[in-house]
Amino acid sequence: MSHSDLETLLEQQGRELMRQLLQAHLDWRAQAKPTTPVVGADNVERTHQRSGTRALETLLGTVQVTRAGCGARGRETLFPLDAELNLPTERYSFGIRRRAAEEATKGAFDEVVKILGTHASAAVAKRQVEEVVRRAAQDFDSYYLDRRLAWPTETGPSSKILVLTFDGKGVPMRPSDLRPATQAAASRRQRKLTTRLTKGEKRHVKRIAQVAAVYTIAPFVRTAEDLIRELRPDTAPPRQDRPRPEGKRVWASLAKEPAEVIDDAFLDAASRDPKRRKRWVVLLDGNLDQLDRVRAVATRHRVKVTIVLDLIHVLEYLWKAAYVFFPEGSMEAEGWVTERLLWLLCGDAGQVIASVRRTATCRGLTAAARKPADTCADYIDRFKAYVPYDAYLKAGLPIATGVIEGACRHVIRDRMEITGARWSLEGAEAILRLRSLRASGDLDTYWRHHEQRELERNHAAQYANGKIPSLTRPGSASRRPANSPRLRVVK
Numbered sequence: 001m002s003h004s005d006l007e008t009l010l011e012q013q014g015r016e017l018m019r020q021l022l023q024a025h026l027d028w029r030a031q032a033k034p035t036t037p038v039v040g041a042d043n044v045e046r047t048h049q050r051s052g053t054r055a056l057e058t059l060l061g062t063v064q065v066t067r068a069g070c071g072a073r074g075r076e077t078l079f080p081l082d083a084e085l086n087l088p089t090e091r092y093s094f095g096i097r098r099r100a101a102e103e104a105t106k107g108a109f110d111e112v113v114k115i116l117g118t119h120a121s122a123a124v125a126k127r128q129v130e131e132v133v134r135r136a137a138q139d140f141d142s143y144y145l146d147r148r149l150a151w152p153t154e155t156g157p158s159s160k161i162l163v164l165t166f167d168g169k170g171v172p173m174r175p176s177d178l179r180p181a182t183q184a185a186a187s188r189r190q191r192k193l194t195t196r197l198t199k200g201e202k203r204h205v206k207r208i209a210q211v212a213a214v215y216t217i218a219p220f221v222r223t224a225e226d227l228i229r230e231l232r233p234d235t236a237p238p239r240q241d242r243p244r245p246e247g248k249r250v251w252a253s254l255a256k257e258p259a260e261v262i263d264d265a266f267l268d269a270a271s272r273d274p275k276r277r278k279r280w281v282v283l284l285d286g287n288l289d290q291l292d293r294v295r296a297v298a299t300r301h302r303v304k305v306t307i308v309l310d311l312i313h314v315l316e317y318l319w320k321a322a323y324v325f326f327p328e329g330s331m332e333a334e335g336w337v338t339e340r341l342l343w344l345l346c347g348d349a350g351q352v353i354a355s356v357r358r359t360a361t362c363r364g365l366t367a368a369a370r371k372p373a374d375t376c377a378d379y380i381d382r383f384k385a386y387v388p389y390d391a392y393l394k395a396g397l398p399i400a401t402g403v404i405e406g407a408c409r410h411v412i413r414d415r416m417e418i419t420g421a422r423w424s425l426e427g428a429e430a431i432l433r434l435r436s437l438r439a440s441g442d443l444d445t446y447w448r449h450h451e452q453r454e455l456e457r458n459h460a461a462q463y464a465n466g467k468i469p470s471l472t473r474p475g476s477a478s479r480r481p482a483n484s485p486r487l488r489v490v491k
Contacts, residue, residue, distance in 0.1 A: 031474035046070035083459035170206030218243035219396025224345035251436035347390030
């Protein structure tokens with residue numbers, strides 16, 4: 001056999017060996033007996049004993065769990081060993097749940113079924129995979145609530161700038177799970193062609209997910225010239241002392257309204273700075289509804305925030321205006337944009353606005369031809385209060401929304417917009433939660449929290465006062481006398 005054939009053989013037979021080891025351990029645990037009376041949540045003691053067996057699908061294959069049941073007339077039978085093992089209520093183990101959840105965040109559910117069958121010896125149908133993934137994400141909110149309460153004691157000192165940033169990203173949905181306004185727009189749509197969309201037509205198939213990110217970061221003082229140099233791709237690499245985000249959490253939600261997500265972000269930020277000693281910075285891209293929500297939530301939480309308009313969005317408007325006056329891709333356009341960007345970074349937004357409008361007027365352009373220039377000037381003028389970049393740079397504040405833009409791409413677009421995908425609201429929300437956990441580096445701690453919550457829901461809640469009966473050590477009394485040696489000769 002070649003080494004690859006040997007690897008395949010040993011992988012298959014080795015997994016079967018481990019399955020038998022797991023089965024043997026479960027058979028040994030089946031000997032355990034309750035050491036105290038078994039009293040259910042209804043305060044009725046279970047005195048009748050009977051044995052029961054159930055199948056458990058694991059990453060190693062299917063095993064049978066035999067355990068002693070305690071029942072009473074007209075009452076549900078309780079199995080203390082189920083609670084001690086923290087068995088799930090369905091057939092699939094927590095190992096399968098986690099593997100399915102992790103793989104579902106990477107690719108289609110059909111691929112998850114193949115991976116579980118090929119690399120984990122677990123036969124799980126596609127519908128069951130979808131249900132398992134939804135259940136895996138159900139404790140997302142409770143996990144972050146507990147973490148929010150414990151944040152000051154679990155984390156060390158952090159940097160002085162506390163950043164909150166928000167954005168929206170569309171997810172293609174099934175028609176029944178679109179928001180009412182989008183459904184109404186889709187019903188009113190009149191298509192020009194039957195086989196394809198024409199220019200300007202929209203499908204009306206997306207529901208906007210609100211994306212949020214919260215992190216702390218150290219001040220990074222720069223000059224306008226430093227920043228322009230960083231924007232040039234042919235210059236030296238960025239400075240090595242550039243600070244990195246600390247404790248970054250990113251997440252997205254389709255089920256919650258945008259105002260709820262923004263409020264959650266402020267609560268998360270408040271747990272990181274309960275005494276309000278940090279400088280709160282909110283980075284936005286100029287969405288008016290988002291801006292109104294942020295100001296309303298900040299007022300409700302009685303916190304002073306510094307709102308920063310994303311420089312990259314401003315730069316895109318400047319480029320569109322430049323192509324009104326100069327050929328696209330020309331050096332003249334680049335020089336024009338660089339000059340006005342320098343004015344902005346030096347705190348002279350008024351000069352930029354006047355320059356754009358004056359240039360369009362002096363060239364005698366028609367209203368249609370100068371529209372991108374006017375749009376640029378109006379955009380900067382509308383958000384003039386949020387573009388004093390000279391003060392922001394001097395204070396070392398971030399002025400670009402790279403973190404949230406990356407979150408939109410990584411959390412949503414890379415998974416939710418695969419070809420042909422049309423999501424249900426419940427399924428999409430579960431995937432967004434799991435991808436958010438991975439992006440924030442919280443999946444391991446979340447999974448421990450999830451298993452603990454499952455123990456409380458599925459087992460502890462069945463017993464009086466939520467106390468699970470303790471069990472004897474299986475076979476401990478009959479296997480070895482107290483004074484016998486721990487080792488024995490095996491022939």
